[in-house]
Amino acid sequence: MTVDRGRRRPAQPTIADVARHAGVAVSTVSYVLSGKRAISAGTRDRVLASIRLLGYHPHAGARALASRRANVIALVLPLRSGIQVPVVMQFATAVVTSARRHDHDVLLLTSDEGPAGLRRIAAGALVDGILVMDVELDDPRVPLLRELDRPSVLIGVPADTAGLTCVDLDFDRAGAVCVQHLAGLGHRRVALLGAPAAVYRRGTGFAHRTRAGVTRAAAGHGVEVVSVPCEEGDADVRRTVVGLLERHPGVTGLVVQNESAVGPALAALAGLGRRVPDDVSVVAICPDQFAVQATPMLTSVPVPAEEIGRQAVSLLMRKLTGEAVPATTLLAPRLTVRHSTADPAGAPR
Amino acid sequence: MTVDRGRRRPAQPTIADVARHAGVAVSTVSYVLSGKRAISAGTRDRVLASIRLLGYHPHAGARALASRRANVIALVLPLRSGIQVPVVMQFATAVVTSARRHDHDVLLLTSDEGPAGLRRIAAGALVDGILVMDVELDDPRVPLLRELDRPSVLIGVPADTAGLTCVDLDFDRAGAVCVQHLAGLGHRRVALLGAPAAVYRRGTGFAHRTRAGVTRAAAGHGVEVVSVPCEEGDADVRRTVVGLLERHPGVTGLVVQNESAVGPALAALAGLGRRVPDDVSVVAICPDQFAVQATPMLTSVPVPAEEIGRQAVSLLMRKLTGEAVPATTLLAPRLTVRHSTADPAGAPR
DNA sequence: ACCGCTTGTCGAAGCGCTTCGACTCTCCGT
DNA sequence: ACGGAGAGTCGAAGCGCTTCGACAAGCGGT
Numbered sequence: 063m064t065v066d067r068g069r070r071r072p073a074q075p076t077i078a079d080v081a082r083h084a085g086v087a088v089s090t091v092s093y094v095l096s097g098k099r100a101i102s103a104g105t106r107d108r109v110l111a112s113i114r115l116l117g118y119h120p121h122a123g124a125r126a127l128a129s130r131r132a133n134v135i136a137l138v139l140p141l142r143s144g145i146q147v148p149v150v151m152q153f154a155t156a157v158v159t160s161a162r163r164h165d166h167d168v169l170l171l172t173s174d175e176g177p178a179g180l181r182r183i184a185a186g187a188l189v190d191g192i193l194v195m196d197v198e199l200d201d202p203r204v205p206l207l208r209e210l211d212r213p214s215v216l217i218g219v220p221a222d223t224a225g226l227t228c229v230d231l232d233f234d235r236a237g238a239v240c241v242q243h244l245a246g247l248g249h250r251r252v253a254l255l256g257a258p259a260a261v262y263r264r265g266t267g268f269a270h271r272t273r274a275g276v277t278r279a280a281a282g283h284g285v286e287v288v289s290v291p292c293e294e295g296d297a298d299v300r301r302t303v304v305g306l307l308e309r310h311p312g313v314t315g316l317v318v319q320n321e322s323a324v325g326p327a328l329a330a331l332a333g334l335g336r337r338v339p340d341d342v343s344v345v346a347i348c349p350d351q352f353a354v355q356a357t358p359m360l361t362s363v364p365v366p367a368e369e370i371g372r373q374a375v376s377l378l379m380r381k382l383t384g385e386a387v388p389a390t391t392l393l394a395p396r397l398t399v400r401h402s403t404a405d406p407a408g409a410p411r
Numbered sequence: 412m413t414v415d416r417g418r419r420r421p422a423q424p425t426i427a428d429v430a431r432h433a434g435v436a437v438s439t440v441s442y443v444l445s446g447k448r449a450i451s452a453g454t455r456d457r458v459l460a461s462i463r464l465l466g467y468h469p470h471a472g473a474r475a476l477a478s479r480r481a482n483v484i485a486l487v488l489p490l491r492s493g494i495q496v497p498v499v500m501q502f503a504t505a506v507v508t509s510a511r512r513h514d515h516d517v518l519l520l521t522s523d524e525g526p527a528g529l530r531r532i533a534a535g536a537l538v539d540g541i542l543v544m545d546v547e548l549d550d551p552r553v554p555l556l557r558e559l560d561r562p563s564v565l566i567g568v569p570a571d572t573a574g575l576t577c578v579d580l581d582f583d584r585a586g587a588v589c590v591q592h593l594a595g596l597g598h599r600r601v602a603l604l605g606a607p608a609a610v611y612r613r614g615t616g617f618a619h620r621t622r623a624g625v626t627r628a629a630a631g632h633g634v635e636v637v638s639v640p641c642e643e644g645d646a647d648v649r650r651t652v653v654g655l656l657e658r659h660p661g662v663t664g665l666v667v668q669n670e671s672a673v674g675p676a677l678a679a680l681a682g683l684g685r686r687v688p689d690d691v692s693v694v695a696i697c698p699d700q701f702a703v704q705a706t707p708m709l710t711s712v713p714v715p716a717e718e719i720g721r722q723a724v725s726l727l728m729r730k731l732t733g734e735a736v737p738a739t740t741l742l743a744p745r746l747t748v749r750h751s752t753a754d755p756a757g758a759p760r
Numbered sequence: 761a762c763c764g765c766t767t768g769t770c771g772a773a774g775c776g777c778t779t780c781g782a783c784t785c786t787c788c789g790t
Numbered sequence: 791a792c793g794g795a796g797a798g799t800c801g802a803a804g805c806g807c808t809t810c811g812a813c814a815a816g817c818g819g820t
């Protein structure tokens with residue numbers, strides 16, 4: 063067993079081994095692989111056969127050194143409280159999958175190493191580009207990204223987007239669409255059960271934008287709206303919902319933004335003896351998965367994590383090739399009607 | 412603006428620039444950085460000053476090429492259904508944080524590229540070692556890892572651990588501890604609300620082990636136990652709980668393994684008019700965060716994602732230095748008593 | 761005064777790949 | 791019959807770093 067140790071040395075074959083085995087020059091193998099120069103079919107086949115036979119895989123470091131491209135992008139994830147974990151996860155997997163399709167790998171960073179981490183990664187040529195999630199309205203990482211001279215794409219939209227590339231769901235319109243749907247059904251008093259207070263305080267874009275959209279749409283439709291932040295956790299959500307309906311008994315429509323509040327909010331309504339959708343209509347902004355798991359299935363505006371991830375990667379790839387891209391890409395919200403919204407009680411048919 | 416483009420070329424300084432600036436040889440700079448040879452204090456300071464001044468960061472690719480160490484580890488995450496998203500997320504962040512402490516970065520892979528992905532990464536020297544999450548009892552990736560000749564650590568325990576290094580919570584004992592707690596309170600009939608059926612079918616270790624532990628402990632304490640799989644989603648959980656209590660009305664203790672089932676299960680119990688803990692005691696195996704968010708706060712055995720992640724990284728680092736490490740590390744479960752468990756109704760005080 | 765250490769530094773040889781001329785053919789138009 | 795344009799291939803020069811052997815000093819022991 064131990065004897066084996068020192069002896070075995072399959073020692074990954076190098077491009078030189080492949081070249082020798084195929085009887086061509088090293089550079090020819092390289093061109094077969096990159097397709098950057100014409101190679102005759104015969105040679106190509108011979109080289110490819112040798113590659114397969116020897117089990118050759120190019121050495122990533124050597125390639126990065128010579129070509130000045132690492133074929134790796136960084137994904138900076140948030141670690142903070144109040145984030146929507148499953149959504150983040152969906153983003154991450156979408157990003158990895160898309161990146162692979164573009165022949166790139168993904169390096170995972172967490173924000174807690176701070177700007178220094180970004181700098182290290184970028185300057186060290188470990189990555190070609192950077193994807194940043196959960197960007198706040200006034201994010202300290204933004205100025206750094208501007209100066210960093212590696213292409214980057216933000217998921218989320220900061221206050222000042224000059225010189226940046228951002229992708230996100232259009233939360234403003236998402237909020238508006240929810241209210242519009244409720245207004246269309248005849249509701250005159252609605253409430254927004256928002257994100258935790260800390261999230262607003264932090265200035266996270268999506269929370270503010272949603273609230274703005276809700277407010278604007280309400281004004282436009284002559285609907286009264288009250289908007290309350292909502293902490294996570296069963297008890298807190300219940301308390302918030304109870305308090306809300308005590309102070310505003312006339313509310314018949316509820317927009318729920320915080321996906322982790324969806325379940326407890328429904329439970330709280332049930333506890334108060336308010337039926338959904340008969341007494342109160344509920345529309346959620348959350349991943350579809352949650353909307354269909356709830357009882358009743360929720361009318362919702364899904365957060366298209368998958369598509370945002372894909373878009374972000376695709377934008378980053380385009381920037382890597384020097385292409386110009388739009389500064390801000392806002393995905394249109396789509397409202398799916400399910401079983402949690404209806405005419406308010408007593409409304410005319 | 413466009414004019415700027417071609418002109419600016421701060422062109423990351425190289426180690427040669429630093430050497431020139433500090434008036435020493437390139438190798439000296441290298442030794443200052445690596446500490447592999449003695450360097451006089453004066454020289455070291457001069458070099459470090461130049462490094463700071465020039466904003467030098469070593470080129471990762473060049474370093475990997477020359478030193479044959481990428482200082483990157485791969486983290487292979489599951490993408491499948493039935494996984495516990497927040498737990499996975501906790502793992503991931505713990506892994507990234509720990510890895511950074513060891514001066515390594517983390518490359519994110521998803522299982523869906525399959526074994527080919529692992530092979531590519533390992534052979535391409537993109538990573539020095541591999542961390543695999545959510546390993547199944549009979550996992551196709553396991554034989555590959557054995558042959559791959561890059562060190563790896565599994566989070567989760569497959570059936571055959573020969574030649575591997577595994578870390579996990581001791582789910583068997585976790586299950587046992589839950590039953591023991593209930594038995595100690597006087598419960599004679601308990602149930603395990605398990606993972607989704609697909610998870611058992613797939614042969615995911617933790618689900619099977621938990622069930623085994625529950626069963627064994629029940630036998631040991633003369634407690635009757637019934638164990639049912641449980642799908643995700645409000646309605647499914649409700650149906651499962653209702654069905655369970657119909658068929659086994661004498662059950663007074665519930666062990667809930669699937670964290671996403673916790674909320675709905677409590678709601679279902681409330682719907683049936685069973686109070687927790689007065690009529691039914693509930694003990695959960697789930698992250699603490701969930702346990703304290705529930706109402707009432709749950710007696711639980713937390714999954715120490717953070718610590719498992721740390722351990723996994725630390726084991727991998729030790730393997731990278733050639734150190735021998737234990738094949739299997741099972742973390743002892745710790746049960747935290749909160750407000751969801753009590754004597755069964757009618758039990759002697 | 762000399763040997764043999766240790767300590768600190770340097771130069772050069774790679775690590776495995778990409779890329780840039782340069783070179784050899786072949787084939788076409790005239 | 792000849793120049794020129796591709797097409798196809800090769801050799802060599804790096805990319806930025808680590809590491810090995812060599813060497814110059816300084817030191818204590820005899």
